[in-house]
Amino acid sequence: MEMQTVKFYQTGTFTVGNRLLAEDERSVQANMHRTNSLNSGHRACQGCGEALGARYAIDAAMRSTSGELIAVNATGCLEVFSTPYPETSWKIPWIHSLFGNAAAVASGVAAAMRVRGRSAVRVVAQGGDGGTTDIGFGCLSGMFERNDDVLYICYDNEAYMNTGVQRSSATPPAARTATTPALGREPGNVFGTGKNVPLIAMAHSIPYVATASVANLRDLERKVAKAMTISGARYVHIHVPCPLGWGSLPADTIKVARLAVESGLFPLFEAEHGEITGRTPIRRKVPVTDYLRLQKRFAHLFNVADEPRIARIQAIADRNIAKFGLLETPAHG
Amino acid sequence: MDKPFAITLDVGSSLANKTGSWRTSRPVYVDRLPPCNHACPAGENIQSWLYHAEAGDYEAAWRVLTLDNPLPAIMGRVCYHPCETACNRGKLDESVGINSVERFLGDEALKLAWRFEPPVRDSGKRVLVVGAGPSGLAAAYHLRLLGHAVTIIEAGPLAGGMMRFGIPKYRLPRDVLDAEIQRILDLGIELQLNRKVSNILDTMHSGAFDAAFLAVGAHIAKRAYIPAGSTARMLDAISVLRGMEGEDKPLLGRRVVVYGGGNTALDVARTAKRLGASDAIIVYRRTREKMPAHDFEVEEALQEGVLIKWLSTIRNMADEGTLTVEKMRLDDQGFPQPTGEFETLETDSLVLALGQDVDLSLLDDVPDLVIEHGVVQVASNMMTGHAGIFAGGDMVPSERTVTVAVGHGKKAARHIDAWLRGGRYAPPPAHKLAAFESLNAWYYADAPKTTQPVLDLARRASTFDEVVRGLDESTALFEARRCLSCGNCFECDNCYGVCPDNAVIKLGPGKRFEFNYDYCKGCGICVAECPCGAIEMIPETI
Amino acid sequence: MLKQIEGSRAVAEAIARCRPEVICAYPITPQTHIVEGLGEMVKSGELANCEFINVESEFAALSVAIGASAAGARAYTATASQGLLFMAEAVYNAAGLGLPIVMTIGNRAIGAPINIWNDHSDSMSMRDAGWIQLYAATNQEALDLHIQAFRLAEELSCPVMVCMDGFILTHAYERVDVPAQDDVDAFLPSFEPRQVLDPAEPVSMGAMVGPEAFTEVRYLAHHKQLRALELIPKLSAAFQARFGRSSGSLVKPYRTEDAETIVVALGSVNGTIQEVVDEMRDAGVKIGSLAICSFRPFPLEQVRDALRHAKRVVVIEKCLAVGLGGIVSDGVRNALSGIVLRGYTVIAGLGGRAITRAALRQLFRDAGNDVLEQLTFLDLDEGLIQYELEREAQARRSGPTAEAILRRVGTVASQVA
């Protein structure tokens, strides 16, 4: 009888854990003794994707470095909800300096570790999309170009959330924000040219760039772990839904993130030294409307059945799918 | 460290901030009833034994399975597995091959000679079981485990009932049957063969039994009036199948016609083929869609060369073996109606497979019984109108399958036990059904069903070797792991992982999880992302 | 060791002897030679165990220093003018976090109009950022102050700016005594951070603080400066004890004993002032001067003590508080609260305008005669102003002022790109 490769529902697949796998093959988040780097008691909104993404990423980095990790945080929701005096949710050495300088501060920490002979201690910088793609972009690019030994993680919730949901350069077309209201003939954000920071990071030829999503924990952890095996500048861009800013249900945070991936709007890929080396294929392709409909920030597209602009968004997804080959199955399973 | 005031903080201090107070509704863990369990006539806890099988702990799986059903190797062969029809995985790709895993476990148990644990304490009560078919054996097993002394009285020469005299060997090898029966008897159950109970009250009285469970089965073949010549060879299916168990196999000839559309008709036709018939023809009044026999059996029979004449009734049989067959048509209600078109069919013998009746003579003198349509009426606790006499299997109103019979045996045993203690058995409250909609199917990887290897046709035509073979370990494991664990936590760690507030406490292997309501903000992500629908959101009360 | 070197080089050598571990460099005149010198020393291996990082902006320069310092490394950077403004946010932040970074400011004017020459507008703009600000009067003092600055910064956990006049000091070749490494090592112990990012003892630095504690945090920042008032003279004395020369301290009175007129100033202009004081003293004028070395913390008491017996005070300022007058004067006035004397503010040396002895002599004479305006612009070309004001009054679209003036003055400066 022909044998099938044993690929069953609980193993090597999509759930957080798997009681059938050896302990060290399970995800970091499945571990009873995971760091919980970002601890309970933080003040993120219910269902905050950024809080989740941050714990996923930092716990993974903590495992990879055996706890020898220092984090630098840009101003933003993550910083504000985690460290309001007199309480901090962080369990790791952590510093917040400014909105736009996380990458540079991290470079400084890394330099200090190097010069003080503590190269085993690794450095993570993290910020929101605003702190990364906009105001912190100069420092980020500088850190990349110098190839400083820093992993920069961007938690992309597609707007300036901490200040009340204003548009950033990562805000998608048509999305309603406080500064791109759903008013007038072209409600919501403009259809600009976009600013794909992962691709810009690749243009720096840094050793490692990856996109990840809170909807795919194992993929995310693998990428962070991979990043931690590499020295030099690394960039991981994580898609983290924000129920408050997107007008989605708190319970739907992961679902929304998943649909972003499955529609092709948020492609998952990785690159080394400027070349794409991997993509996570779409498992069950969905139309962008499945994703858009769950979010009030896109409600105006449906209130008036704005087919042309929905089609333009679909075209963006289709372009991503073609560009990154998201429907091809990977060479090895 | 000399920390500057306010700007530099001690790590982890946010634990002082109990964000649980933000919550308006709270998640709670629930167990829901998996549709397979729900559909199992024997009340097997399928999801639960698959859970152990998934981990490769087959003995644990077998032990959980046999809490409800002592005959897994048999069941894995003859059960029509309504569980698989109900299985939620069917909505994803194909239902889990529950039956084949059950068989694997049953076979594994026989191979490794796993035994049942005998009861630790005897109750001092004596229970009589009449009939050693599936229902009687199951009842005896459960009653014994509950500590009662059990005696089975069986009219036939061997235990097994319809499992032996109604199901051909190629579907149920006798060594399997014998071994599973013996394992039950090994619990210390007395079996008296070749003894027919003619008066139940006398037998109970003389044996000082406190209660009785009757499961005598339905062994009297139903007849249809077919005018026939005196030398026409007309037999009934039950005698043919029973004859297969004896020394002298029935003589059916080279051309055999079987009349009927149930599984028994198919069994006889296939048996005839194996006995050397060149033609085995089933004559059935209606169409394939209307046929009560299971589709897979029809398929296997057709593969083996059995012919089926649809929409046909037999009008008479002449001496030399010429059958007159009338073509039928289905009316608007789907009932067959004569067309007046006739044809003839040559045959050496005609086997009637039109169903069976129950021999109720042992109840003749029992007062307060209700008998309707030839079967004994029982209350919801399986007790007949006469206190202390319970009944089950084919002799009570229900579907007549081995699995249903086994289920009756278990159910009756629980009620008899309660009755003997002067109480009533109250089954635990049923959980809400784990509907497909309550699952988050995203988390299950695609994994189509494994098919069981099938004996090649050449051998099937001539031997009584088992047609459907078992799974080997790896395929059984694969199959077990396809289970979605509907409605029951399988410790996938999703809730533990996806909580943005680390408000899920992982208790360790086998211990599942707990919510930490001090920090749970009630976002509901855990509920949405639980693959098997084992978490529910309930409003917070203040 | 005595060396005849450029001021920037002198500072670089002093910094190198302080064993910095992370140096962030970004070019801007007139500070550039300092980091160039350090870069050379790191590259050649002369300055070992030091990361020299070429960053992409001053904002990054100080941010990298912040990270390095928080992670326990002795961090240094230098900037001037536009660069200081570009890093402004980080300047406040470093102080707020209490990170003992030392930064040299090669004092330079701020545009527009863009101007590369010296005045104090840049460092004055950051006077309330929470840093300690020390102003060097000479290249030797600039060199010495950097050595004291590290110790001061690290003892207090507070960043220190050493301000030295652009070109006048940074580009001047003078003889300086460069101390021996052993002596610096003895004076400046290795960096023991008050708080540090370390996985062995994790803390969260840079928390968000609300109204419930913000005032206290700010008060503590102020308190730190008050402690600096005590520490600075002590360190200066300790420095003198080891190196045999007096450098730094809070204020430096010069011939103020019986002075009726006292001139107050910051930085290199004190040299010229003292020369004029000497001349006038020789002519029998009771005049003295007071160099303020520590502008933040502002030594109210010491200034008061030095000035209280004078009849008048002339404050020479290299920075204009537009719409008000002088910034240093404000502090002086504050120090003299309750004491009645005449006070004059003189705005001088803006954008590199030379402050000549002649001009000062005239100025002090006028002051002595109390014929000075309260606010005086030294060497202001009244005619030019008159002309420009009239021109502007004539037409709404009168064009840019700076260019118009340059055209009229026909100065070589117009050829500076």
Ligand SMILES: Cc1ncc(C[n+]2csc(CCOP(=O)(O)OP(=O)(O)O)c2C)c(N)n1
């Ligand atoms: C220099 C500066 N400009 C503006 C702000 C105000 N600000 C603080 S957080 C924030 C938004 C952060 O957005 P993003 O980086 O996307 O993170 P998010 O809050 O969305 O996670 C803004 C605009 C600031 N703190 N500093």
Ligand code: SF4
């Ligand atoms: S606003 Fe959005 S990103 Fe910020 S805490 Fe709330 S959910 Fe998270």
Ligand SMILES: [Mg+2]
């Ligand atoms: Mg954002």
